Amino acid sequence: xxxxxxxxxxxxxxxxxxxxxxxxxxxxxxxxxxxxxxxxxxxxxxxxxxxxxxxxxxxxxxxxxxxxxxxxxxxxxxxx
Amino acid sequence: xxxxxxxxxxxxxxxxxxxxxxxxxxxxxxxxxxxxxxxxxxxxxxxxxxxxxxxxxxxxxxxxxxxxxxxxxxxxxxxxxxxxxxxxxxxxxxxxxxxxxxxxxxxxxxxxxxxxxxxxxxxxxxxxxxxxxxxxxxxxxxxxxxxxxxxxxxxxxxxxxxxxxxxxxxxxxxxxxxxxxxxxxxxxxxxxxxxxxxxxxxxxxxxxxxxxxxxxxxxxxxxxxxxxxxxxxxxxxxxxxxxxxxxxxxxxxxxxxxxxxxxxxxxxxxxxxxxxxxxxxxxxxxxxxxxxxxxxxxxxxxxxxxxxxxxxxxxxxxxxxxxxxxxxxxxxxxxxxxxxxxxxxxxxxxxx
Numbered sequence: 001x002x003x004x005x006x007x008x009x010x011x012x013x014x015x016x017x018x019x020x021x022x023x024x025x026x027x028x029x030x031x032x033x034x035x036x037x038x039x040x041x042x043x044x045x046x047x048x049x050x051x052x053x054x055x056x057x058x059x060x061x062x063x064x065x066x067x068x069x070x071x072x073x074x075x076x077x078x079x080x
Numbered sequence: 081x082x083x084x085x086x087x088x089x090x091x092x093x094x095x096x097x098x099x100x101x102x103x104x105x106x107x108x109x110x111x112x113x114x115x116x117x118x119x120x121x122x123x124x125x126x127x128x129x130x131x132x133x134x135x136x137x138x139x140x141x142x143x144x145x146x147x148x149x150x151x152x153x154x155x156x157x158x159x160x161x162x163x164x165x166x167x168x169x170x171x172x173x174x175x176x177x178x179x180x181x182x183x184x185x186x187x188x189x190x191x192x193x194x195x196x197x198x199x200x201x202x203x204x205x206x207x208x209x210x211x212x213x214x215x216x217x218x219x220x221x222x223x224x225x226x227x228x229x230x231x232x233x234x235x236x237x238x239x240x241x242x243x244x245x246x247x248x249x250x251x252x253x254x255x256x257x258x259x260x261x262x263x264x265x266x267x268x269x270x271x272x273x274x275x276x277x278x279x280x281x282x283x284x285x286x287x288x289x290x291x292x293x294x295x296x297x298x299x300x301x302x303x304x305x306x307x308x309x310x311x312x313x314x315x316x317x318x319x320x321x322x323x324x325x326x327x328x329x330x331x332x333x334x335x336x337x338x339x340x341x342x343x344x345x346x347x348x349x350x351x352x353x354x355x356x357x358x359x360x361x362x363x364x365x366x367x368x369x370x371x372x373x374x375x376x377x378x379x380x381x382x383x384x385x386x387x388x389x390x391x392x393x394x395x396x397x398x399x400x401x402x403x404x405x406x407x408x409x410x411x412x413x414x415x416x417x418x419x420x421x422x423x424x425x426x427x428x429x430x431x432x
Contacts, residue, residue, distance in 0.1 A: 036419055038354035039256070040393050041386065060392045 001051070001079065003072045010071050013046050025068035040065055047071065053078050089184045091206065091221045094126055095171055097189035098137035098144055098162075101210045107139055107147060115151055118213040123156050125217050129224055130231025132178060132238060135160040136170035136187070158238050167194050168201040178238065179348055186221070188212075226277040226298075230325045240322040241349060259353070259421040262319040266358055268328075268426035271312040276301045278326045279314060282345060289356065290345040291391070292405070293381035309334055310342075313428060315359055317350055324350060328359055334430055338373030338409075339363075344387070354419050356387070360394040362426050364415045370430060374410040375399070 007025055014029065015021040029035045035043070043065060048054055053075070055064075064074045096102050102119055105111030126133060133156050137144055141162040148154045159177040161170030167189070175182045183204040189195050195207040208216065216222060224231060244262075251258045271279060276298055283295040296304075304310045315328030328346040332339050341363065346356055367374035376396055378388055395415070396408040418424050 036256075036354065036357070036416065038352075038357055038419065041389055042352075044389060057388070057392075057398065060389055062393055 001075075003076060006051070006072050006075050007068050009050060010047070010068050013043065013050075014068070025072075027068075028066045029068075030062065030066055047075070051075055051078075088221065090224055091131055091186045092180050092184040093132040093134065093174065093178060094186045094188065094222075095134050095136050095167075095174060096157075097167075097187075097191070097194065098135060098139060098148075100190040101188055102135075102153075103147070103151070107143055113147060116210060116213065120153075122213055122216060123153060126222065127156055127235055128232055129222070129227055130234040131222065131224070132158055132180070132235060134158050134174045134178075135162060136167045136174070136189075137162045138164050138167075155239075156235070158235065158242065166197065168198055171198060171202065171205060177242075226281060228277045228281060230278050230281075233323075233325065237323065237325055237349075240324075244319070244321050256419075256421065259419070262321075262421065263423075264317060264319045264353065264421060265423045265425065266315060266317050266355060268313055268315045268330075268359060268362055268424070268428065270427065270429065271301075271305060271314045271329075273302070273305065275314050275326065276305065279312070279329050282326065282329050282347065283343075286345045286347060287381065288348050288383045289351060289387055290343070290381075290384055291341070291387045292343055292377055292379040293384060294343065294379070296343075304331065311428065311430060315346070315355065317353065317355060328355060330359060330363070332363070332430075338375050339367055339430070341374070341376040344376070351386070354422065356390045357394055358418055358422055358424060360390065360396075360410075361415060361418055362424065362428075364395065364410050364412055366428055366430070367410070368412040368415065374412060376408045376410070378406040378408055379404060380406070 014035070023029065023032060040062065044055065044060070059074060064070055099106045101116065103113035103115050105113035107113060123133065135157050139162050144162045145154070145160070148157070159174050161173060167187070171182060171185060171187060175185065182202050185205045186208060187195065187198050187205050188208045188210060190210050195209070198205055199207055206221065248258055279301050280296060280298045283290070287293065301312065304312055311332045311334065313330040313332070314326050315330070316326045317324040324347070327350045329343065330341060331343040333342050344356070344359065364374060376391055378391060380388065391408055395411040397411070399407045399409045401407070
């Protein structure tokens with residue numbers, strides 16, 4: 001799967017949760033207050049299901065999920 | 081503290097057939113049904129014991145439900161399955177709606193065919209004939225180890241859940257906006273003796289959202305309550321639909337080198353409410369206020385990965401591993417605010 005389509009799936013999941021979709025792929029979604037740890041958990045479960053993968057204990061770190069870009073990097077590194 | 085030997089689990093839900101089981105007579109053949117003479121006592125007693133009940137009947141829903149209402153027993157039944165499809169499918173849906181595994185289900189039906197079909201597909205479900213009714217209430221499997229104040233309210237709590245779920249499903253908009261409408265209040269306070277039966281019940285009913293998978297017996301909890309080194313906290317949640325009851329338990333061991341969360345668990349009924357994260361945020365704030373470090377034990381089971389993620393996303397990092405128990409430590413420098421949809425009332429006194 002290419003980075004653009006990963007990014008668009010992640011964005012559409014996030015916008016179903018947050019009040020606005022006015023954020024950049026590089027924005028820290030936690031610092032913007034768009035996502036709290038409860039939603040982060042749902043995000044993890046969504047990503048594992050959508051991309052048929054399982055994150056290791058080391059990968060389960062908020063830094064890896066802090067922005068659309070970070071998630072794309074994480075998923076691309078797993079696919080590689 | 082050791083895990084208890086697991087006998088056959090106690091029955092948590094009884095699924096009833098209607099024709100010639102709850103009542104004598106067959107509705108669709110034009111009979112005028114009469115209640116089975118044992119039924120009212122059985123329904124009431126099971127309900128008081130905190131055992132949930134439902135219906136799996138091959139009938140037309142409107143006719144059967146009208147008859148149930150006429151007998152005044154409709155309130156006893158959660159997620160009734162009344163249609164012409166198989167009873168195995170009905171039981172599976174009831175189990176899913178209640179979030180209870182089918183190994184703690186009993187099924188009562190007068191037809192050997194129905195009992196056999198259920199036993200064939202779901203050998204873990206215990207099946208009974210209505211002729212067993214006079215002895216049913218004395219059967220060990222139907223007698224919970226404890227009957228707490230909350231057991232008696234269990235059906236009502238599930239009925240509020242059903243209403244809440246229906247409304248959540250119909251809610252259009254972001255998930256968090258729905259949580260804002262609930263007016264949730266989370267209370268965290270030191271456990272007292274009267275909480276221990278419910279606390280034991282929670283450790284034994286909760287597997288998915290238990291950080292160590294350890295179950296504690298009443299006697300263990302009672303000892304911990306008196307231990308100067310330990311603090312046992314209970315959490316309860318209410319919202320505008322009613323009370324969820326006591327839904328969380330935390331055991332903290334106080335040590336000069338830091339506090340250690342030995343156990344943190346919560347009922348899966350509040351999984352999607354952010355309660356675990358709020359409980360951890362509270363402990364982080366308290367540890368920082370008292371100038372101490374905060375650790376947590378995590379023991380992986382085949383079902384509790386959600387709790388590992390909860391810790392990791394609440395600022396905990398793995399520190400060391402000993403005999404399969406992971407020791408984690410919390411970063412106390414950057415603690416998030418409580419969720420805006422949750423009103424917190426928390427007390428904890430580590431110094432007394």
